[in-house]
Amino acid sequence: MSATNTDVPSMRAHALPTPVPAGDYDACPVTSLMRRVGDKWTLLVLSLLGRRPYRYNELHRAVEGISQRMLTRTLRTLEADGLVARTVFPSVPPSVEYRLTPLGESLLVPLSALADWAVRHQPSSTPLGVRPLGDNG
Numbered sequence: 001m002s003a004t005n006t007d008v009p010s011m012r013a014h015a016l017p018t019p020v021p022a023g024d025y026d027a028c029p030v031t032s033l034m035r036r037v038g039d040k041w042t043l044l045v046l047s048l049l050g051r052r053p054y055r056y057n058e059l060h061r062a063v064e065g066i067s068q069r070m071l072t073r074t075l076r077t078l079e080a081d082g083l084v085a086r087t088v089f090p091s092v093p094p095s096v097e098y099r100l101t102p103l104g105e106s107l108l109v110p111l112s113a114l115a116d117w118a119v120r121h122q123p124s125s126t127p128l129g130v131r132p133l134g135d136n137g
Helices: 020-028 031-039 042-051 056-062 068-080 102-120
Strands: 084-089 095-100
Touching: 020 031, 031 042, 042 056, 042 068, 042 095, 042 102, 056 084, 056 095, 068 084, 095 102
Parallel strands: none
Antiparallel strands: 084 095
Protein backbone atom coordinates (compact mmCIF):
# COMPACT_ATOMS: atom_id res chain seq x y z
CA MET A 1 0.00 0.00 0.00
CA SER A 2 1.42 3.36 -0.92
CA ALA A 3 1.64 6.25 1.51
CA THR A 4 -0.64 8.32 -0.73
CA ASN A 5 -3.42 5.75 -1.06
CA THR A 6 -4.24 4.42 2.39
CA ASP A 7 -7.78 3.31 1.48
CA VAL A 8 -6.59 0.22 -0.41
CA PRO A 9 -6.90 -2.84 1.83
CA SER A 10 -3.56 -4.59 2.18
CA MET A 11 -5.13 -7.86 0.99
CA ARG A 12 -5.78 -6.20 -2.38
CA ALA A 13 -2.59 -4.17 -2.52
CA HIS A 14 -0.25 -7.17 -2.58
CA ALA A 15 -0.18 -9.56 -5.52
CA LEU A 16 -0.18 -13.26 -4.79
CA PRO A 17 1.47 -15.86 -7.00
CA THR A 18 -0.82 -18.34 -8.68
CA PRO A 19 -0.88 -20.97 -7.43
CA VAL A 20 -0.01 -19.85 -3.92
CA PRO A 21 2.75 -22.15 -2.64
CA ALA A 22 1.49 -24.17 0.34
CA GLY A 23 4.69 -23.51 2.28
CA ASP A 24 4.33 -19.76 1.80
CA TYR A 25 0.72 -19.89 2.96
CA ASP A 26 1.62 -21.94 6.04
CA ALA A 27 4.50 -19.57 6.90
CA CYS A 28 2.38 -16.42 6.49
CA PRO A 29 1.89 -14.51 9.76
CA VAL A 30 -1.71 -13.76 8.76
CA THR A 31 -2.45 -17.48 8.38
CA SER A 32 -0.91 -18.13 11.79
CA LEU A 33 -2.97 -15.38 13.42
CA MET A 34 -6.23 -16.54 11.85
CA ARG A 35 -5.58 -20.09 13.04
CA ARG A 36 -4.87 -18.80 16.52
CA VAL A 37 -7.92 -16.57 16.88
CA GLY A 38 -10.08 -19.04 14.99
CA ASP A 39 -9.88 -21.79 17.56
CA LYS A 40 -12.87 -22.42 19.78
CA TRP A 41 -11.92 -20.44 22.90
CA THR A 42 -9.33 -17.80 21.98
CA LEU A 43 -11.68 -14.98 20.95
CA LEU A 44 -13.79 -15.39 24.05
CA VAL A 45 -10.77 -15.44 26.37
CA LEU A 46 -9.25 -12.40 24.63
CA SER A 47 -12.58 -10.56 24.85
CA LEU A 48 -12.90 -11.21 28.57
CA LEU A 49 -9.29 -10.27 29.29
CA GLY A 50 -9.79 -7.14 27.20
CA ARG A 51 -12.23 -5.90 29.83
CA ARG A 52 -10.04 -6.54 32.89
CA PRO A 53 -7.54 -8.99 34.42
CA TYR A 54 -8.92 -12.31 35.67
CA ARG A 55 -7.75 -14.87 38.20
CA TYR A 56 -7.66 -18.38 36.74
CA ASN A 57 -10.71 -19.78 38.55
CA GLU A 58 -12.69 -16.62 37.93
CA LEU A 59 -11.93 -16.89 34.20
CA HIS A 60 -12.84 -20.58 34.23
CA ARG A 61 -16.24 -19.75 35.76
CA ALA A 62 -16.76 -16.99 33.18
CA VAL A 63 -16.45 -19.35 30.20
CA GLU A 64 -19.23 -21.91 30.24
CA GLY A 65 -18.26 -25.26 28.76
CA ILE A 66 -14.48 -24.87 28.74
CA SER A 67 -12.52 -27.55 30.57
CA GLN A 68 -9.65 -26.64 32.86
CA ARG A 69 -7.32 -28.38 30.44
CA MET A 70 -8.51 -26.32 27.45
CA LEU A 71 -8.43 -23.05 29.40
CA THR A 72 -4.89 -23.81 30.54
CA ARG A 73 -3.84 -24.73 27.00
CA THR A 74 -5.45 -21.59 25.53
CA LEU A 75 -3.85 -19.32 28.13
CA ARG A 76 -0.42 -20.93 27.69
CA THR A 77 -0.60 -20.50 23.94
CA LEU A 78 -1.67 -16.86 24.24
CA GLU A 79 1.11 -16.29 26.75
CA ALA A 80 3.67 -17.90 24.43
CA ASP A 81 2.43 -15.63 21.63
CA GLY A 82 2.99 -12.60 23.84
CA LEU A 83 -0.71 -11.68 23.96
CA VAL A 84 -1.36 -12.56 27.60
CA ALA A 85 0.72 -12.00 30.72
CA ARG A 86 0.57 -14.40 33.66
CA THR A 87 1.31 -13.14 37.18
CA VAL A 88 1.71 -15.53 40.12
CA PHE A 89 0.96 -14.06 43.53
CA PRO A 90 2.81 -15.55 46.52
CA SER A 91 -0.11 -16.80 48.54
CA VAL A 92 -1.19 -20.17 49.89
CA PRO A 93 -2.37 -21.63 47.63
CA PRO A 94 -0.65 -19.60 44.89
CA SER A 95 -2.99 -17.31 42.98
CA VAL A 96 -2.54 -16.60 39.28
CA GLU A 97 -3.84 -13.59 37.35
CA TYR A 98 -4.02 -13.18 33.59
CA ARG A 99 -4.15 -9.89 31.69
CA LEU A 100 -3.60 -8.76 28.14
CA THR A 101 -0.15 -7.46 27.25
CA PRO A 102 0.16 -4.27 25.19
CA LEU A 103 0.43 -6.54 22.13
CA GLY A 104 -2.79 -8.30 23.16
CA GLU A 105 -4.49 -4.94 23.70
CA SER A 106 -3.46 -3.85 20.21
CA LEU A 107 -5.08 -6.98 18.75
CA LEU A 108 -8.47 -5.95 20.15
CA VAL A 109 -8.83 -3.15 17.58
CA PRO A 110 -8.70 -5.35 14.44
CA LEU A 111 -10.62 -8.16 16.18
CA SER A 112 -13.34 -5.68 17.13
CA ALA A 113 -13.53 -4.49 13.52
CA LEU A 114 -13.91 -8.09 12.35
CA ALA A 115 -16.57 -8.77 15.01
CA ASP A 116 -18.44 -5.59 14.08
CA TRP A 117 -18.38 -6.64 10.42
CA ALA A 118 -19.72 -10.12 11.28
CA VAL A 119 -22.58 -8.72 13.37
CA ARG A 120 -23.42 -6.06 10.77
CA HIS A 121 -23.66 -8.65 7.98
CA GLN A 122 -25.75 -11.27 9.77
CA PRO A 123 -29.37 -11.46 8.69
CA SER A 124 -31.73 -10.19 11.37
CA SER A 125 -34.61 -12.47 10.36
CA THR A 126 -33.22 -15.50 12.21
CA PRO A 127 -33.65 -16.13 15.95
CA LEU A 128 -31.25 -13.82 17.79
CA GLY A 129 -29.98 -12.67 14.39
CA VAL A 130 -27.43 -15.48 14.33
CA ARG A 131 -26.76 -17.63 11.30
CA PRO A 132 -23.44 -18.89 9.95
CA LEU A 133 -21.92 -16.70 7.24
CA GLY A 134 -22.65 -18.05 3.79
CA ASP A 135 -25.80 -19.84 4.96
CA ASN A 136 -28.37 -18.51 2.53
CA GLY A 137 -31.02 -21.05 3.42
